[in-house]
Amino acid sequence: MNSRAIAEPLIRRGRELCDGPRRLIHYTPDTRANTLVTDLDNHPHAFLIACIMDRQIKAERAWAIPHELSLRLGGFDFPRLEALSARKLRAAMIKPTPLHRYNDEMARNLFLAIALISDRYRGNAAQIWDSQPSSAELVFRFLEFRGVGPKIATMAANLLVRDFKVPLADYYSIDISPDVHTRRVFERLGLLAAGASTEALIYRARGLHPEYPGIMDLAAWEVGRQWCRPSHPQCPQCYLRAICPSSRRQVKPEAP
Numbered sequence: 001m002n003s004r005a006i007a008e009p010l011i012r013r014g015r016e017l018c019d020g021p022r023r024l025i026h027y028t029p030d031t032r033a034n035t036l037v038t039d040l041d042n043h044p045h046a047f048l049i050a051c052i053m054d055r056q057i058k059a060e061r062a063w064a065i066p067h068e069l070s071l072r073l074g075g076f077d078f079p080r081l082e083a084l085s086a087r088k089l090r091a092a093m094i095k096p097t098p099l100h101r102y103n104d105e106m107a108r109n110l111f112l113a114i115a116l117i118s119d120r121y122r123g124n125a126a127q128i129w130d131s132q133p134s135s136a137e138l139v140f141r142f143l144e145f146r147g148v149g150p151k152i153a154t155m156a157a158n159l160l161v162r163d164f165k166v167p168l169a170d171y172y173s174i175d176i177s178p179d180v181h182t183r184r185v186f187e188r189l190g191l192l193a194a195g196a197s198t199e200a201l202i203y204r205a206r207g208l209h210p211e212y213p214g215i216m217d218l219a220a221w222e223v224g225r226q227w228c229r230p231s232h233p234q235c236p237q238c239y240l241r242a243i244c245p246s247s248r249r250q251v252k253p254e255a256p
């Protein structure tokens with residue numbers, strides 16, 4: 001079976017997720033924190049700031065930071081943030097308890113992000129993705145924020161398209177976000193050699209679905225999280241079993 005045929009169920013599942021109705025995504029178990037980061041109409045900067053914080057700590061913790069800051073600052077409206085000095089923002093990140101593992105770095109990123117939203121987007125972060133930019137332009141705009149690399153920029157673009165149904169002019173430049181689950185599923189499906197580089201994973205996805213490489217992102221992650229566990233994969237329950245070469249042989253557990 002060729003690679004494209006093997007990837008087809010993942011592409012189909014990805015399409016289903018993109019085409020489905022907008023639903024409330026739970027980025028964090030705290031309802032109020034979740035409401036803030038999904039409020040693109042009134043607090044689009046909260047989504048962006050959560051993406052910036054989503055490094056080197058658990059995602060649930062990162063996505064709760066805008067709400068925690070809101071409690072410490074007395075609100076999260078943009079003019080309030082814009083009026084804060086770098087020193088006050090740093091203090092809010094640290095006291096009474098540190099919000100992030102790298103508070104100094106994140107406080108700096110946050111201060112510079114607010115300045116960029118203010119200068120470039122007239123205080124409205126939604127201007128980053130409104131007006132149907134091309135996918136390359138959207139990813140580039142995220143990359144302009146300090147601390148945002150290709151992984152976070154791609155993640156943010158995938159979330160906007162898939163979860164928030166934000167329309168773009170095209171989807172060519174939204175890559176798959178490399179992740180342990182995604183990688184494992186690609187490897188067991190025979191789409192990627194074991195131990196291949198992150199770049200190889202990204203280019204593999206580009207080759208399989210150039211129109212929107214990131215369409216397989218959540219689909220592969222779901223399979224990895226639900227059935228294709230590091231040891232004892234649940235192949236009989238996995239919808240990829242009929243086309244997966246690994247389902248027909250004993251899958252070796254991953255090295256710890």
Ligand code: SF4
Nearest residue numbers: 228235238241244247
């Ligand atoms: S069939 Fe088994 S090995 Fe293949 S992707 Fe599914 S869980 Fe993983």
